[in-house]
Amino acid sequence: MKCISKSGRAASLAIALLVFTSLVAAKTTAATVNVDAGADRHPIDPRIYGVAAASEAQLRELNVPLNRWGGNTSSRYNWQLDCDNRGADWFFQSIESSKGPLVPGAAADSFISATRAGGATPMMTIPMLDWVAKLGPDRDQKLWSFSRAKYGDQQRYDQWNEDSGNGLKPDGKTPVTGNNPSDANVPNSVELQRGWLKHLTKQWGPAKVGNEHYYLLDNETSLWNSTHRDVHPQPPTMDEIRDKMVAYATMIKTADPHALVVGPEEWGWPAYFYSSADAAWRGKNNYRQDSPDRTAHSGQDYLPFLLAELKRAGESKHKRLIDVLTVHYYPQGGEYGNDTSPAMQQRRNRSTRSLWDPNYKDETWINDRVHLISRLKDWAAAYPGTLTGITEYNWGAEDHMNGATAQADVLGIFGREGLDLAARWTTPAAKCPSFLAIKLYRNYDGHRSVFGDQSVRASVEQPDRLAAFAAVRKSDHALTVMVINKVQEQTEVSLALANFAAGASAQLWQLSGNSIDHKPSTAIVNGMATLTVLGPSITLVVVPAK
Numbered sequence: 001m002k003c004i005s006k007s008g009r010a011a012s013l014a015i016a017l018l019v020f021t022s023l024v025a026a027k028t029t030a031a032t033v034n035v036d037a038g039a040d041r042h043p044i045d046p047r048i049y050g051v052a053a054a055s056e057a058q059l060r061e062l063n064v065p066l067n068r069w070g071g072n073t074s075s076r077y078n079w080q081l082d083c084d085n086r087g088a089d090w091f092f093q094s095i096e097s098s099k100g101p102l103v104p105g106a107a108a109d110s111f112i113s114a115t116r117a118g119g120a121t122p123m124m125t126i127p128m129l130d131w132v133a134k135l136g137p138d139r140d141q142k143l144w145s146f147s148r149a150k151y152g153d154q155q156r157y158d159q160w161n162e163d164s165g166n167g168l169k170p171d172g173k174t175p176v177t178g179n180n181p182s183d184a185n186v187p188n189s190v191e192l193q194r195g196w197l198k199h200l201t202k203q204w205g206p207a208k209v210g211n212e213h214y215y216l217l218d219n220e221t222s223l224w225n226s227t228h229r230d231v232h233p234q235p236p237t238m239d240e241i242r243d244k245m246v247a248y249a250t251m252i253k254t255a256d257p258h259a260l261v262v263g264p265e266e267w268g269w270p271a272y273f274y275s276s277a278d279a280a281w282r283g284k285n286n287y288r289q290d291s292p293d294r295t296a297h298s299g300q301d302y303l304p305f306l307l308a309e310l311k312r313a314g315e316s317k318h319k320r321l322i323d324v325l326t327v328h329y330y331p332q333g334g335e336y337g338n339d340t341s342p343a344m345q346q347r348r349n350r351s352t353r354s355l356w357d358p359n360y361k362d363e364t365w366i367n368d369r370v371h372l373i374s375r376l377k378d379w380a381a382a383y384p385g386t387l388t389g390i391t392e393y394n395w396g397a398e399d400h401m402n403g404a405t406a407q408a409d410v411l412g413i414f415g416r417e418g419l420d421l422a423a424r425w426t427t428p429a430a431k432c433p434s435f436l437a438i439k440l441y442r443n444y445d446g447h448r449s450v451f452g453d454q455s456v457r458a459s460v461e462q463p464d465r466l467a468a469f470a471a472v473r474k475s476d477h478a479l480t481v482m483v484i485n486k487v488q489e490q491t492e493v494s495l496a497l498a499n500f501a502a503g504a505s506a507q508l509w510q511l512s513g514n515s516i517d518h519k520p521s522t523a524i525v526n527g528m529a530t531l532t533v534l535g536p537s538i539t540l541v542v543v544p545a546k
Contacts, residue, residue, distance in 0.1 A: 038499030059118025217263030328392035404433035412469030
């Protein structure tokens with residue numbers, strides 16, 4: 001290797017430093033965040049920070065209020081046998097939910113216990129499918145719905161069980177039909193689930209203030225004929241789901257009168273407007289609008305129809321049958337994945353607009369203006385007192401800052417737009433950027449300090465590049481501002497504060513990788529502060545009251 005003199009090295013370092021400084025300067029942009037603590041003020045419900053399938057340790061670190069027991073397996077959880085069926089996710093196999101001797105409801109009780117120990121409230125899914133899982137004579141003996149020996153050759157098999165098929169014939173398209181649901185399942189009923197509610201209220205006490213219970217009406221019923229086609233091969237109609245929701249909600253409100261009933265937990269955009277039966281018909285008829293099920297119900301959109309029917313049935317029974325109108329929502333352009341190419345990062349940055357922007361036309365096959373939260377609130381208004389929630393969502397790229405900025409953006413949008421509760425699917429791994437993005441809202445300093453609980457106006461010029469959310473914290477009257485730099489460029493941010501008497505300086509907490517770093521404070525002069533945010537990064541500004 002050729003040696004270089006000290007003076008030569010110094011000159012080289014100086015040149016390199018000059019080039020680096022020039023590059024950084026060229027890539028540094030400027031932005032202004034205007035915060036008005038007197039405008040658009042309304043409460044932020046802490047339940048929007050919920051997660052799913054979190055451990056006690058994750059819940060403690062995140063300091064989040066809700067933990068959801070849900071997903072496809074929950075539709076066939078058999079509390080009496082403590083087992084579930086994995087449906088199309090894993091060869092329609094019934095598998096024990098917890099190891100060891102049979103203890104009815106053990107897996108669910110363990111989840112509730114860990115959730116409560118972690119400081120959160122569990123949200124439990126109540127199966128409404130006509131069948132739930134069963135096991136063989138020994139608890140560890142799995143059963144499956146599509147036996148090769150019984151139903152013939154199929155496309156794929158469990159790599160550890162050559163008899164357990166995926167229910168599709170060798171062409172990979174034609175479903176196996178005529179299978180016996182009792183191969184791996186037993187009948188479900190309102191009475192079976194009533195028994196579970198009695199068990200839960202005995203084990204954990206009835207619902208009351210300080211002991212809230214949330215019961216979800218199954219999971220993505222419009223996909224039963226796909227995810228659970230071994231027991232429900234026909235797409236359900238509007239009337240079928242209405243009747244089931246009324247029956248199970250009535251049972252829940254009778255068994256645990258102060259519990260909150262949550263539903264209908266539909267999977268995505270088409271299922272907000274069309275029943276599963278209509279979706280199947282439209283798929284075969286060039287997506288015509290005049291679908292039979294909808295036409296038979298005066299052309300009503302599916303979710304408003306269900307809500308109206310639950311209202312009507314509840315009034316006749318003198319009970320409120322549903323408390324929270326909920327859906328699932330995943331961006332449909334590949335954002336829910338691990339793609340972090342420049343084009344996908346940009347798409348992920350702007351796709352959160354579907355949650356709030358009435359002028360944003362979704363760029364995927366949806367091809368419509370979603371503005372999901374205001375749409376849900378409009379529907380819920382037809383049944384006064386009904387809350388709104390998004391109980392499954394995910395913007396992907398959990399291990400990348402682009403996923404973290406999207407996660408922070410989503411939580412900020414939930415608070416600003418007035419959503420009542422949410423549960424992310426699922427909980428990111430501890431210490432990854434998306435996990436820390438949630439923590440930045442709920443436990444940024446490790447002492448359970450949180451983002452403010454009274455949303456106020458925060459204005460930015462280009463929210464697809466730099467987004468901001470602001471709130472006042474009741475506990476100490478501090479103003480908290482979340483600044484989300486979605487792009488690669490470092491950004492100089494001018495923070496302008498109105499209608500807030502600020503202290504002399506603000507604390508800064510910044511996430512730009514795998515840690516939340518406490519940065520040096522920034523001075524506040526005449527209601528103005530300047531801060532440098534890395535690209536990409538999430539910076540929480542905590543402004544004390546004067």
